[in-house]
């Protein structure tokens with residue numbers, strides 16, 4: 001029996017995890033890479049692990065503005081030292097002799113001989129004389145050489161999607177350029193004879209194409225290069241031609257609309273004519289049908305045309321697939337939060353539901369999550385209202401005040 005239960009009414013719905021696993025097992029990371037300036041590497045995927053050419057900090061340095069001292073010089077009744085040098089950040093001092101102190105500033109190298117820094121707040125000055133009112137323990141306020149990074153240590157793993165802190169860490173060890181995966185090329189099209197682009201006038205029966213904008217925005221966030229195949233007419237030839245062109249030019253083809261099995265849905269026969277297709281009915285709401293296939297080596301994922309279904313399908317299937325193709329390593333499933341439900345969900349369902357939801361902190365400081373009143377997958381304003389998705393599991397009922405799983409958009413859309 002094939003995986004495809006296309007169209008067969010009442011056929012078993014595929015569990016979500018199984019569908020994601022099947023898809024990800026077929027994702028092949030792209031191989032090409034290029035070298036870019038560290039400042040330009042934001043959101044790119046690191047192609048090779050990076051090791052540190054230096055030790056950080058390179059030398060013991062002061063964690064405070066204060067005085068570098070030798071703790072052995074201080075004892076009960078002896079708290080006076082002579083200030084013999086001044087070491088601002090960016091310079092280096094002379095060895096510290098017995099009975100001496102060095103005025104020192106945060107980040108400046110601790111001079112040889114000193115074994116602690118005393119905060120300036122715990123001292124008094126009388127000309128060149130320093131009076132230490134609270135003697136520090138040996139080692140106090142010194143950041144040790146190598147405390148952060150040893151020479152040769154791996155600082156960034158291959159497959160890391162580079163966030164600002166990764167660029168900062170690379171820069172902190174002097175790495176000026178980084179090898180990153182080339183951008184993933186993604187061909188997209190929208191099927192539907194009813195679609196027109198904003199800027200045009202709507203004729204009766206027409207609607208504006210919103211999926212193009214949602215999808216291309218989502219892809220840009222992931223750093224993809226978009227090959228826009230535009231709007232494709234609801235017929236077999238046009239759908240087949242768009243698919244063939246996308247497969248020839250891109251690493252991945254994504255489409256919205258036309259994935260059902262009505263007579264106006266041409267994605268299934270067109271992919272089958274060119275390659276192989278699995279059309280799954282997945283046990284989720286919204287977004288039940290998802291098409292996944294290959295045209296030659298190029299994968300294809302088709303989402304339903306309903307704008308909310310497209311959005312959820314992207315978050316659940318397209319996004320992890322893209323991350324894997326981009327060469328991102330590790331867990332691709334975003335972490336979920338647990339939040340208090342400010343709603344009741346009395347009716348259990350066989351499908352897992354991803355409910356447009358909004359997490360807010362109340363005046364009492366507690367974070368509670370509410371859900372959008374409409375469950376229609378055509379209501380795109382619900383996604384704008386929401387800041388995440390509540391996940392209602394198969395068979396789950398929820399009473400106000402219970403904890404529910406919440407997937408914040410901040411995890412899904414970065």
Ligand code: AMP
Pocket residue numbers: 190191192194195207208209210211212256257258259260303304305306307
């Ligand atoms: P389909 O999946 O083609 O059966 O479309 C399902 C619903 O989504 C229909 O109401 C379509 O008009 C609508 N739809 C399809 N594509 C788009 C699009 N690109 N933008 C906005 N709505 C769409």
Ligand code: MG
Pocket residue numbers: 191192193257258264305
């Ligand atoms: Mg359609």
